[in-house]
Amino acid sequence: VILHIALPTPLDRLFEYRFDGLEAPPLGARVRVNFSGRPMLGFVAGSSAESLLTNKKLKRIEELVDARSLFQAELWQTLEFAARYYQHSLGEVLSQALPSAMRQRERSREPGIDYIVLSAATDSSALHRAAKTSAQGALIELLRFGALSTIQLDAALPAWRAAYQQLAKRHVVERFRVSQFDPPPINHSRPSLNVEQQAALNTIHSKARYQAYLLFGITGSGKTEVYLRAIQQVLEKGQQALLLVPEIGLTPQTVQRIRERLAARVGVMHSNLSDSERELCWQSALAGRLDVVIGTRSAVFCQFPDLGLIVIDEEHDASYKQMEGFRYHARDLALKRAHLRGIPIILGSATPSLESLRNASANRLHLLTLSQRARAASLPRIELIDLRTQSQQDGLSLRAEQEIRAALSAGEQVLVFRNRRGFAQQLQCESCGFVPHCPRCEQALTVHRKAHALKCHYCGYQQPLHSACPSCHSEQLAAIGAGTERIQDALAQRFAEWPIVRIDRDAIRSKGALEKALARVGDGAPCILVGTQMLAKGHDFPKLTLVVVIGCDAGLHSLDFRASERLVQLLFQVSGRAGRAERPGRVLIQSHQPEHPLLQLLFKQNYTEIAQHLMHEREQTKLPPFAAAAMLRAESADVLRLQEFMQQARALFPVSQTLECFGPMPALLPKRAGKHRAQLVLTSAERGTLHQAIKSWRTALPALTRADLHYSLDIDPMDFS
DNA sequence: AGCACGCCGACT
DNA sequence: GTCGGCGTGCTC
Numbered sequence: 001v002i003l004h005i006a007l008p009t010p011l012d013r014l015f016e017y018r019f020d021g022l023e024a025p026p027l028g029a030r031v032r033v034n035f036s037g038r039p040m041l042g043f044v045a046g047s048s049a050e051s052l053l054t055n056k057k058l059k060r061i062e063e064l065v066d067a068r069s070l071f072q073a074e075l076w077q078t079l080e081f082a083a084r085y086y087q088h089s090l091g092e093v094l095s096q097a098l099p100s101a102m103r104q105r106e107r108s109r110e111p112g113i114d115y116i117v118l119s120a121a122t123d124s125s126a127l128h129r130a131a132k133t134s135a136q137g138a139l140i141e142l143l144r145f146g147a148l149s150t151i152q153l154d155a156a157l158p159a160w161r162a163a164y165q166q167l168a169k170r171h172v173v174e175r176f177r178v179s180q181f182d183p184p185p186i187n188h189s190r191p192s193l194n195v196e197q198q199a200a201l202n203t204i205h206s207k208a209r210y211q212a213y214l215l216f217g218i219t220g221s222g223k224t225e226v227y228l229r230a231i232q233q234v235l236e237k238g239q240q241a242l243l244l245v246p247e248i249g250l251t252p253q254t255v256q257r258i259r260e261r262l263a264a265r266v267g268v269m270h271s272n273l274s275d276s277e278r279e280l281c282w283q284s285a286l287a288g289r290l291d292v293v294i295g296t297r298s299a300v301f302c303q304f305p306d307l308g309l310i311v312i313d314e315e316h317d318a319s320y321k322q323m324e325g326f327r328y329h330a331r332d333l334a335l336k337r338a339h340l341r342g343i344p345i346i347l348g349s350a351t352p353s354l355e356s357l358r359n360a361s362a363n364r365l366h367l368l369t370l371s372q373r374a375r376a377a378s379l380p381r382i383e384l385i386d387l388r389t390q391s392q393q394d395g396l397s398l399r400a401e402q403e404i405r406a407a408l409s410a411g412e413q414v415l416v417f418r419n420r421r422g423f424a425q426q427l428q429c430e431s432c433g434f435v436p437h438c439p440r441c442e443q444a445l446t447v448h449r450k451a452h453a454l455k456c457h458y459c460g461y462q463q464p465l466h467s468a469c470p471s472c473h474s475e476q477l478a479a480i481g482a483g484t485e486r487i488q489d490a491l492a493q494r495f496a497e498w499p500i501v502r503i504d505r506d507a508i509r510s511k512g513a514l515e516k517a518l519a520r521v522g523d524g525a526p527c528i529l530v531g532t533q534m535l536a537k538g539h540d541f542p543k544l545t546l547v548v549v550i551g552c553d554a555g556l557h558s559l560d561f562r563a564s565e566r567l568v569q570l571l572f573q574v575s576g577r578a579g580r581a582e583r584p585g586r587v588l589i590q591s592h593q594p595e596h597p598l599l600q601l602l603f604k605q606n607y608t609e610i611a612q613h614l615m616h617e618r619e620q621t622k623l624p625p626f627a628a629a630a631m632l633r634a635e636s637a638d639v640l641r642l643q644e645f646m647q648q649a650r651a652l653f654p655v656s657q658t659l660e661c662f663g664p665m666p667a668l669l670p671k672r673a674g675k676h677r678a679q680l681v682l683t684s685a686e687r688g689t690l691h692q693a694i695k696s697w698r699t700a701l702p703a704l705t706r707a708d709l710h711y712s713l714d715i716d717p718m719d720f721s
Numbered sequence: 722a723g724c725a726c727g728c729c730g731a732c733t
Numbered sequence: 734g735t736c737g738g739c740g741t742g743c744t745c
Contacts, residue, residue: 005745010722015745036724036744057745707739 003061004046006091007035008103014090015042016051019061028069028076028094030102032062041065041103043094070098072303074340079301082333085691086715087698088326096326097301101279113280116164117147119174135163135512143173151277152259155268156252159512190261193229197222200368204230204346210339214315214360215348217370218379218607219576223348226370227311228261230346235264235291239308243294244330246317247271248537250296252515262292269295269302297322300330300337308343310334314537315347315356316569321718329716350576351569351607354615358625379605380547380578380585384594392590394490395482400548400588401494407546408498408526412583415529416491417536417574418484418550421504422446425481427454429469436466440674447479448506449486459673487550488530495528503531536573547578549589556596560668560720561623564598568610571602622660624716628687630694631720632701633667634711635675641706646678648704649711652697659684659693668721679720 001024004014017033019025024047031042039062051058071079071094079097083090095103118140139160142148153160167173193201204213204226217223231241245254250270259266267281267290281302284290288305295302297320312320312331320330331347338345347356347365360367373379390397395418404414426444428435436445438456445454447465455462468475479486488502501517508514514534521529524543529535555567571589579585591599601610619626632649636642646664653661660683667677684690698713705711 002745007745009744011744013745017745033745038723038744051745053745059745 002048002051002058003031003044004048005031005033005042005061006045006089006094007033007040007042008089008091008095009035009040010089010092012087012089014045016048016053016058017061018051018058019047019064021064025064025067026069028071029067030065030070032065034059034062041095042091043070045090045094070102074337075301075303077340078333078337081336082326082328086326086328087691087694087713093326093328096298099275099279099282101275102282113284114150115147115176116143116150116153116160116173117176118143119171135159136167139163139167140172147176151268151273151281152255154273154277155250155255157512158252158515190228191222191225193225194222194372196370196372197226200226200370201229203366203368204344205233207344209344210342211344212335212338212359212365213344213346213368214352214356214365215346215368215370216352216360217348217350218373219350219573220373221350221370223313223350223370227313227346227348228258230309230344231292231311232262234308235262237308239306240285240288240290240304241292241309241311242299242302242304242307242334243292243311243313244299244320244334245294245296245313246537247296247319248534250294251539253539255294258292258294264291265289266291267293267295269293269299271296271298297330300334307341310338310343310345312345312347313349315349316351316353318566318718321716323718324712327712327714327717332716351572352611354565354611354618355625357611357615378579378584380575380587382575382587382589382603382605384599384603385588385590386594387590387592390590394486395550396487396490396548397590400550400590403546403586403588404491404495404528404548408495408528411526411543412546413521413524413527413529413541413544414546414548415531415535415541415544415574415577416487416548416550417531418482418487419532419570420446420481420483420551421485421506421532422455422457422483423449423485423489424479424483426479427466428478428480429472429474430476430478431474432469432472434469434471436463436470440671441669442671443669446483449479449489451506458669482550484530484532491528491530499525499527501527501529503529503535505532505534507531508534533570536570536577539577541577543583544577545579545583545585547574547585547587549574549587552589553592556593556598558668561618561621562719564617565614568598568602568607568614572607575605622683622685627683627685628690629717630682630690631714631717632680632682632711633677633714634679634709635672635677636706636709637675638708639676641709642676642678645704645706645709645711646680649701650680652700653680653682654693654697658686658689668719681717681720 001019001021002016003019003024005017006014025044027044029044031044033040033042079093083093138157142156164173215223215226234241255268267285269278269281285293286303293299293302312334315331322328335345356365359365385397385399387397390399407414424447426435427447436454438445438461440461441456441458443458446457448455452465453462454465469477484502484504488500491500501520503517518539521527521541552567555563575587578587601613634642634645650661650664655661663680664678667679670677
């Protein structure tokens with residue numbers, strides 16, 4: 001038999017190999033082959049009795065690794081579709097749908113799982129001796145109600161390993177290994193539903209076949225409770241559920257809460273797990289040892305004996321789009337999967353993507369609305385601070401300062417949101433105007449004062465902070481613009497009597513640092529939180545009543561067509577942090593342009609209205625969701641080579657009445673890490689037309705490439721970066 | 722993407 | 734005389 005093998009190489013075609021079996025193995029089984037002198041694992045993707053190739057060329061399958069397909073029928077079809085839709089090699093698509101451990105290693109280990117438990121001999125006095133604030137205390141606290149797996153502990157207490165070592169020495173805790181996940185302790189307390197939640201749930205329950213829902217619920221309206229009830233219903237039927245969350249949204253608290261609430265075997269799948277842990281979760285789900293998998297983007301490829309429901313939380317989140325290699329959108333593939341499987345899927349968001357809103361108005365998504373806040377009495381009030389009439393220092397206006405003081409004095413917590421880390425955006429010589437730039441990206445370097453460095457936030461380049469201008473040797477160097485570090489310093493000077501907690505990528509370097517920082521805020525004592533978008537999602541601060549947003553003007557004028565949508569979603573999310581408990585929240589937005597229509601619309605706290613405004617803009621400019629778009633990106637150290645390639649690529653593209661091509665234009669970051677970057681945007685009102693055009697056009701591209709020139713094709717690009 | 726093969730410049 | 738640059742072509 002001749003097998004047609006999909007190989008994990010960018011070459012977008014199948015390769016034929018001779019197989020010495022009587023009949024062809026099932027599609028999706030792995031095989032070991034020699035490909036151009038290298039050993040490789042490929043996937044059976046077809047077969048035939050004969051081959052047109054000469055016997056000399058045709059090689060043998062060295063080993064059939066799996067007797068059965070690794071992919072259930074509906075996932076296989078989804079992946080075949082994905083390869084076609086994203087115009088990516090099937091072999092790479094299949095390979096990426098597997099945990100990386102299974103891409104290289106042929107046999108998987110017997111899945112087993114390590115649990116940590118309090119020793120039977122440990123009495124309560126020993127438990128009391130461990131300080132509650134230490135990692136050891138936290139570990140004991142977690143284990144008090146039963147054993148937890150290493151995976152659960154990684155999620156709940158990232159720094160648990162060191163504490164475990166210490167406690168194990170004193171025989172307070174011990175480790176044992178079992179071959180499957182066990183259900184956590186049962187916890188039946190569940191909040192009651194309001195009328196809207198119940199109505200949404202009834203609608204979801206009414207249909208057991210494919211139906212896609214858009215659960216549009218404002219922050220605090222109880223979307224999660226609807227997900228959990230819907231999942232529970234599915235579990236009661238003996239089926240399993242998949243819950244996708246954004247990268248940043250998978251907090252230990254979320255997982256723990258869901259685990260307890262559902263009293264089900266819950267697996268977690270995210271990028272911080274080790275390869276073997278991911279494989280374990282993947283294998284366990286497939287083997288029916290898990291009821292629910294919560295995971296980020298790549299968890300969309302998890303398989304179950306009888307998957308009954310998919311939920312996508314924060315469906316608008318950009319982290320669902322893979323930004324390199326096989327550039328899939330997990331939400332869109334989940335929709336495809338649910339459709340092929342004939343099961344319901346829920347997309348949830350307080351700020352749905354324009355794509356989903358449009359799908360809802362076209363009845364491709366059934367809209368379910370939650371407009372009542374479950375716990376808080378009212379929505380936060382939004383106020384704009386006009387920076388043109390307000391003096392400001394270190395990025396903070398006088399008005400904001402007064403409001404912060406008032407809130408703190410009233411015993412409340414304050415969040416100062418600034419989506420830029422570091423001390424200052426740039427350094428400028430006051431006598432000659434010199435601004436240090438990254439030699440590889442040509443962007444102004446960010447000042448990091450604590451680290452005493454100038455850093456490039458795009459490529460990671462850094463150099464020591466100058467004390468004198470390298471150009472004119474003046475020592476008058478001004479730090480321009482305020483990042484989180486500077487704002488923290490400024491706040492510390494003005495509010496010395498209150499604790500200030502900064503949360504951004506610089507402050508939260510190590511595992512567990514985020515938990516530590518959040519714990520400092522968790523007791524509800526008055527304090528100031530300063531941070532980037534790390535703070536915007538998922539975390540609940542009941543005592544937080546005031547949010548101050550610093551410097552969001554850049555998002556109003558970006559060249560990226562999705563920038564304003566993102567800004568609005570971010571501002572809504574940040575606003576949602578305020579006043580979740582009984583106290584009403586307030587949001588102060590500092591801007592140089594408070595009259596900007598988007599900011600004016602934010603006032604009304606009505607996302608639908610803002611979305612309509614944005615939608616109108618997109619319709620005018622014929623951009624997604626009113627057109628299908630694709631993007632050709634290329635980069636090279638040699639500008640001329642890059643320009644030549646892009647010009648030729650453009651010339652070959654069959655522009656017509658229904659097909660448009662914009663560019664070549666420099667990328668949003670025209671130079672990054674020493675490479676010049678350019679892009680070509682292709683759009684059409686007809687998705688099929690665009691797809692066909694790109695399909696034939698793309699075959700001509702390899703002939704245009706030179707050494708040191710890389711290009712990639714992005715279908716449904718998320719940004720113009 | 723890799724990797725081999727192949728044809729022209731600066732070294733022992 | 735050779736070592737090595739990367740342009741071109743192939744992978745069942």
